[in-house]
Amino acid sequence: MKKNGNHSSGPGGGDEGGDENKLIAERRAKLAELRRAAGAGGAYPNDFRRDALAGELQAAYGERSGEWLEANPTRVHVGGRLMFKRLMGKASFAKIADRTGQIQLYLQQETLGPVYEAFKGWDVGDILGGSGLLFRTRTGELSVRADELRLLTKSLRPLPDKWHGLADTETRYRRRYVDLIMSDTSREVFRTRAHIVRYLRDFLDALDFLEVETPMMQPIPGGAAARPFRTHHNALDLDMYLRIAPELYLKRLIVGGLDRVYEINRNFRNEGLSTQHNPEFTMLELYLAWADYRDIMDWVEKATRGLADTLNGRLQLTCQGRQYDLAQPFRRVTVEQAIVESNPGIDPLSLRDATYLRKRCDQLGIAYSSDDGPGKLLIGLFEKTAESALLDPTFVFAYPVEVSPLSRPNDADPFIADRFEFFIAGREIANGFSELNDPEDQAARFRAQAARKEKGDEEAMFYDADYVRALEYGMPPTAGLGVGIDRLVMFFTDSPSIRDVILFPHMRPEA
């Protein structure tokens, strides 16, 4: 605890963190002086309005010559955060940043008088508003010759080094606001994220899909194999779960005749954190009646390509140092083919033989339980040995029915379901299948899942009687898809960690 800063309203910054320091103390003293001298608007006025944005000015006048600007006097009111300050005696330069970019102000003592003297005490990080005529400096930078300048918001905390920015990953995630102030690329990631989501909405809206919202708090968590978060509804005295997937609700809507529905929202899974897992993550799920999984694969391919084209204007891009050409047709292989490719010497004819698979799993150190049949063992093998090799966009299909309790079995081969997963850069991006709409088969699958859960498999599904009842009313032949939006954004923004594409990723509380 240090001196200073004891305004009644002020949390004092150091009440818990104790991170007050000399720099902050200096700024608090400046703020105290501002409060003393402040007029009607106080130290935090809100009566300045901009009529121009930095990026727009750069775009509109960046090419204009100094002569042109002089011949066509253009007055602008700009505002933003002071990112750069250079005092040179009786004249100074300042750069302010708004959401579109930066613009330089040229300040002269002669013009500004006492405001110029005040400016000398303002700090990088403060928020200013100013107005004046556009001109071009001797070195050619478009600037505003300010004849009015105001400090609108005093910043009490120093920003990171202008040149190095904020390098510490922990601080970037914990204080995303500072990261966003300092890093153009970070801001760009989240703009791209928004563009991706908008593209997908437009894509589906154009196909006459209906965007819907289904419960995030569910009495029975379903639609995926995952451990849920629990919560409690006090008034109903009811334990509830944060959803692990919206699937079973969305398919109820297909039963209801909506035919084409999607939802983009958060799922919650009570699992570990990694570069590819955040406890809450964003999923696009869609369901399409009168279609099968192959139709969905075609759409995924089309949308992925369309995204690249919309975001970058081209189908070639780089992710983590590797080139991707989305113009090439996306590969389609079965689970078993993918395993054979990644496991030289494996016997392709024994991939449904549990004894053989257990032996392979033992050799590779893949854990399994005694209840696991060949389908589960096969997927264990696939995930361990084949997934990370799937760099170019690849559809892997023919997943075992055993691990696909909501998927329609293949007509010709009852071992597999009409299901695929979509991989890019070794990461699962999407999962889709022809939906199981046989209520009696679904009931049997739920019973099998419930039995596994009884035996301690925490990821096994609950029996959802209302969902079975819905299917008993009749669900038309349907295909569905889930897309991991965060991972898709990682690919298109070349981000190595899911935390780079989530504004506020989950962290342990600060010490």
Add this chain to the structure above:
RNA sequence: GGGGCGUUAGCUCAGUCGGUAGAGCAUCGGACUUUUAAUCCGCUGGUCGACGGUUCGAUUCCGUCACGCCCCA
């Protein structure tokens, strides 16, 4: 859960074979009326992540813990 690495000034980082620490930038004071990581002069600024052990002495060595990053399960 296991392994590796990290945590030093506001930021980015050095460093101390154990004797309580330094640079650049920022801040603060001064000079400078078109700068571009401006320049010049001067001064500040640290519980070296936390706790314990060894030691005359620990930021440094050892242990435990916290937080983070990476890899594995």
